[in-house]
Amino acid sequence: xxxxxxxxxxxxxxxxxxxxxxxxxxxxxxxxxxxxxxxxxxxxxxxxxxxxxxxxxxxxxxxxxxxxxxxxxxxxxxxxxxxxxxxxxxxxxxxxxxxxxxxxxxxxxxxxxxxxxxxxxxxxxxxxxxxxxxxxxxxxxxxxxxxxxxxxxxxxxxxxxxxxxxxxxxxxxxxxxxxxxxxxxxxxxxxxxxxxxxxxxxxxxxxxxxxxxxxxxxxxxxxxxxxxxxxxxxxxxxxxxxxxxxxxxxxxxxxxxxxxxxxxxxxxxxxxxxxxxxxxxxxxxxxxxxxxxxxxxxxxxxxxxxxxxx
Amino acid sequence: xxxxxxxxxxxxxxxxxxxxxxxxxxxxxxxxxxxxxxxxxxxxxxxxxxxxxxxxxxxxxxxxxxxxxxxxxxxxxxxxxxxxxxxxxxxxxxxxxxxxxxxxxxxxxxxxxxxxxxxxxxxxxxxxxxxxxxxxxxxxxxxxxxxxxxxxxxxxxxxxxxxxxxxxxxxxxxxxxxxxxxxxxxxxxxxxxxxxxxxxxxxxxxxxxxxxxxxxx
Numbered sequence: 001x002x003x004x005x006x007x008x009x010x011x012x013x014x015x016x017x018x019x020x021x022x023x024x025x026x027x028x029x030x031x032x033x034x035x036x037x038x039x040x041x042x043x044x045x046x047x048x049x050x051x052x053x054x055x056x057x058x059x060x061x062x063x064x065x066x067x068x069x070x071x072x073x074x075x076x077x078x079x080x081x082x083x084x085x086x087x088x089x090x091x092x093x094x095x096x097x098x099x100x101x102x103x104x105x106x107x108x109x110x111x112x113x114x115x116x117x118x119x120x121x122x123x124x125x126x127x128x129x130x131x132x133x134x135x136x137x138x139x140x141x142x143x144x145x146x147x148x149x150x151x152x153x154x155x156x157x158x159x160x161x162x163x164x165x166x167x168x169x170x171x172x173x174x175x176x177x178x179x180x181x182x183x184x185x186x187x188x189x190x191x192x193x194x195x196x197x198x199x200x201x202x203x204x205x206x207x208x209x210x211x212x213x214x215x216x217x218x219x220x221x222x223x224x225x226x227x228x229x230x231x232x233x234x235x236x237x238x239x240x241x242x243x244x245x246x247x248x249x250x251x252x253x254x255x256x257x258x259x260x261x262x263x264x265x266x267x268x269x270x271x272x273x274x275x276x277x278x279x280x281x282x283x284x285x286x287x288x289x290x291x292x293x294x295x296x297x298x299x300x301x302x303x304x305x306x307x308x309x310x
Numbered sequence: 311x312x313x314x315x316x317x318x319x320x321x322x323x324x325x326x327x328x329x330x331x332x333x334x335x336x337x338x339x340x341x342x343x344x345x346x347x348x349x350x351x352x353x354x355x356x357x358x359x360x361x362x363x364x365x366x367x368x369x370x371x372x373x374x375x376x377x378x379x380x381x382x383x384x385x386x387x388x389x390x391x392x393x394x395x396x397x398x399x400x401x402x403x404x405x406x407x408x409x410x411x412x413x414x415x416x417x418x419x420x421x422x423x424x425x426x427x428x429x430x431x432x433x434x435x436x437x438x439x440x441x442x443x444x445x446x447x448x449x450x451x452x453x454x455x456x457x458x459x460x461x462x463x464x465x466x467x468x469x470x471x472x473x474x475x476x477x478x479x480x481x482x483x484x485x486x487x488x489x490x491x492x493x494x495x496x497x498x499x500x501x502x503x504x505x506x507x508x509x510x511x512x513x514x515x516x517x518x519x520x521x522x523x524x525x526x527x
Contacts, residue, residue, distance in 0.1 A: 009418045215399050218359070219413040219460065220389035222382075309361050 014228070021232035024205075025240075032237075035201050039241025039292075042194050043284055044248040046187035051253065051276050053183060056176050059271045067136035067146050068165040069153065072129045077158045082130045085158055089134060094149055097135035103128050113266070129160060191291055198237050198295030202230050206303045218309045230300045231293055238292020242285030249284075250277060311337040311468065311499045312358060317367035319353050319523075327353040329523040330367070335501060337467075340494040342510045343503040345520035351503040354520070355472050358501070359391055360384050372467060389417055392461030392498075394471035398453045400445040406432070406456050407441040413464045431459040435489060451482035458489055462498070469493055471502040475509065483509055 025032040073082055079102045086100040101109070106128040111117050134153070136146055146164065154162040206213070213226055253275055260273045312335035319328040327350045335341055343351050356362040357369050360376055369376040372390065379387060400409050410431055414424045432438045435455035437448075445453050454474060461469060471490065475483035487502075487509060494500045504510055510517065519526040 005420060006418060009420050012421070013415070013418065211399075212401055215401060216412065216416065217385070218361075218388065218393055218399065219416060220385045220387075221416045222385040225385075225416055309359075 017228050018232045018235070021229050022236050024229075024233065025236055035197060035237055036240045036244055038197055039194050039237060039288065040244025040248055042190040042197070043242060043245035043288060044252075046183055046190055047245060047280055047284060048249050048252060049179075049183045049186070051249070051274070051280075053176060053180050054276060055271070055274050056172070056179075058274060069134040069136065069146075069150060070163045070165055071132040071134060071153055071159050072161040072163070073132065074158055074160045075129060077130065079130065081158065082132065085156075086132050089132065089153075094137050094145070095134055096137040099133040101131045101133070103130045106131055191287075194238075194241070194288075194291045195295040195298070198234050198292050199299040201237065202234055202296045202299040203303060205233065206230065206300065206307070210307050213304075213307045214309045217307075223304055226304060227297075227300045231296050234292040234294075234296025234299075235289055236292070238288035238290065238295075239285050240288075241292070242288030245284045245288070246277075246281055249280060250275070311335050311339070311372055312501065313368070313370040314354075314357075315368040315370070317357065317369055318365045319350075319357065319362065320365045327523055328357075328364075331520075331524060332367075333518055333525060335499060338494070338497050338499055339516070340491070340500040341502075341516040341518055342513075343501060343518050343520065344505060344507070344510065345526065347505070349520040350523040351520055352472060353523075355470050355501075355503055358468075358470060359393055360387060385416075389413065389464060390466045390468060392464075392466040392469040394454075394457050394461045394469070394474045396473040396476040398445070398457040400453060400456055400460075402445050404444070405441065406437065406443050406445065406448070409445065409456055410441075410459045410463050413460060417464060427463055428459075431463040432456075434462070434492075435459045451478050451485070454478065454482075454486060455489070458486070462493060467497075467499060469498050469500045471500075471504075473504055474502065475504065475506055480509070487513065 073085075077085075082100050082102065086098045089095055090098045103126050107120065107126050110128060111120055136149055150162050150164055153159060216226055253273065257273050257275075264271055264273075312333075314331050314333050317328055317331045318326065320326045331350070331354070343354060345351055353362065357364055357376070358371060360379065364377065371387075374387065376387075401412070407428055410428045411424050414427060419427070429438060429441070432441055435458055437452060437455055437459065440448065440452065445456060448456065454477075458474075461471075469490065474490075475486050478486065483506060490500050490502060491513075502510075
């Protein structure tokens with residue numbers, strides 16, 4: 001046999017073993033499906049959380065560069081005085097835009113967004129103050145300058161409260177980062193559990209095939225030859241688990257997308273649910289395959305040398 | 311071909327199975343290994359197949375010193391030894407064809423060559439029509455012949471058999487022995503452990519008799 005022939009036979013043998021291991025899973029459908037679903041759920045869980053966090057990060061990212069300050073005016077300040085104040089502020093070099101909202105306009109807006117219309121009518125007087133929304137100039141991007149501006153505004157006579165709208169956003173971002181870290185830990189733990197599930201499944205199938213392994217070793221089978229079908233079994237478990245995870249995730253997103261789109265429409269559709277379907281379709285089976293082959297390798301490595309002809 | 315030089319084998323439980331055994335088998339020779347049970351016959355065959363390693367002394371097979379053979383080379387070494395067992399050691403979830411093809415699949419032969427050689431081996435042992443059967447559907451004698459076909463399918467220079475007729479009646483045993491003779495006639499070194507004295511006394515081959523791990527006087 002020349003070297004090309006040998007290589008061809010080797011590849012052919014791999015394809016045969018690959019298909020044979022799939023056939024083995026097919027012959028025990030219930031056990032295989034249970035294992036695959038367990039792997040699928042373990043992969044889908046961190047992936048789903050990752051999709052959530054990516055969406056949250058994307059929403060908060062839209063306001064990344066906005067430095068918006070809300071100025072709540074004292075109750076006794078009238079609409080005319082408010083307008084004047086707004087125009088005066090616009091002339092400041094570190095302010096690029098202002099918007100004045102009278103207390104009745106604020107109430108109207110709140111009525112629309114909250115849907116509490118008739119309840120608001122029962123109030124004896126409008127509880128909302130007039131607001132000037134100030135957009136800091138673009139070159140005032142550094143936090144210190146913004147804080148500076150905020151302080152100057154807060155000291156003004158007619159202003160009850162000056163609030164940097166970034167603050168809640170920053171909190172959201174650090175919350176998001178914490179959650180991301182938590183998801184990473186969860187993903188690591190679930191990956192280990194996938195390894196263990198696959199390792200244990202492979203261990204059982206090795207024990208079931210002890211006699212066969214002994215015979216193969218007696219007639220000159222190398223460790224690689226013995227290992228191969230088990231590695232492909234791990235490959236299939238991981239791959240199919242990844243596909244199941246992807247389908248689970250898409251189904252869940254389809255279920256959740258209705259309410260989320262309804263929510264988005266109330267915020268003028270400033271955000272939309274990102275499915276990440278394409279990325280996950282590549283990533284989930286790939287991660288599954290890596291974990292599957294690694295789990296099988298660990299299991300076979302541990303048991304292979306223990307099974308010798310006697 | 312098979313060369314034992316002052317070979318000792320002591321098991322972890324301190325039982326000494328072989329004590330300073332020396333003998334030599336020529337290339338192309340056929341010989342019987344006999345002795346009472348526990349005399350060390352199985353241990354001797356295991357040393358040749360590298361299922362066990364000697365505690366002291368040299369085992370040299372086909373000019374290879376087994377004591378110096380690294381673990382990773384053992385599978386390739388075993389491919390030049392055909393092994394036949396008393397209990398056949400067949401895979402019961404595979405057809406006769408697949409059982410016999412196993413050594414060829416392991417050594418990476420191509421599909422056509424496998425088909426050709428498996429059929430030739432099955433033809434030799436008279437089982438050509440049964441390649442699609444599962445071993446369980448065959449009689450004891452037929453299963454043993456499948457085992458022999460598997461042992462010779464990759465044309466090894468050495469054929470070892472451990473009590474190959476242990477479970478068979480005299481007539482079937484006779485047929486199996488004639489098969490071994492045929493392989494010997496085409497140059498294979500054949501070494502058969504057996505306690506079937508009636509059978510081997512009727513055959514004109516050397517007998518290596520073990521007694522308590524030594525050659526009997």
